[in-house]
Amino acid sequence: MTDRRLQKLIFAGCRELGIDNDTRRDLQLVTTGKDSLGDMTEAEQRAVVAALKEKGFRPGGHDGRRPKADRSDVRFAHVLWRLLADHGEVQMRGAAGLNAFIRRRFADAWGSTPIDIDRMQDAAQIRDVIEALKSWCRRSGIELETGK
Numbered sequence: 001m002t003d004r005r006l007q008k009l010i011f012a013g014c015r016e017l018g019i020d021n022d023t024r025r026d027l028q029l030v031t032t033g034k035d036s037l038g039d040m041t042e043a044e045q046r047a048v049v050a051a052l053k054e055k056g057f058r059p060g061g062h063d064g065r066r067p068k069a070d071r072s073d074v075r076f077a078h079v080l081w082r083l084l085a086d087h088g089e090v091q092m093r094g095a096a097g098l099n100a101f102i103r104r105r106f107a108d109a110w111g112s113t114p115i116d117i118d119r120m121q122d123a124a125q126i127r128d129v130i131e132a133l134k135s136w137c138r139r140s141g142i143e144l145e146t147g148k
Helices: 003-017 021-032 042-054 072-086 094-110 123-139
Strands: none
Touching: 003 021, 003 042, 021 042, 072 094, 072 123, 094 123
16 A cells, blocks of 8 residues: 555544544654654554554445444434534534534543544543533524423
8 A cells, every 4th residue: 555545544544533633643643753644654654544443443444424423422412513513603514523622622621532522431521512512502592402
């Protein structure tokens, strides 16, 4: 595989996992000691692909859409994010935008944040995300239909 094809694979993996450019560079630095793909050897780029696979990346293993999250509360967070996006409240749609929001909003409070919301397991943290998104919806005048 050529260096360029490996680079495309790395970008695809980051997109699938919701990893932004800064986080990708951090991952590359930790994995290879280099933060630039252009400075890496083919073997180092393969190591980055392997690191992405450890985080759940499945090259060619999907139809371009993210699989549904296992947890219903995480799926609800995605629904709230989509509502905000549909009303023009967010700059970046989809999981990548939601993951970026979580990193910006909760990194200081939690000390660290997950790379991908779909991999979150801490119910209290997921509840924090949902409450923040619900508050944003209320401030934006977006009505939430609830059965309660």
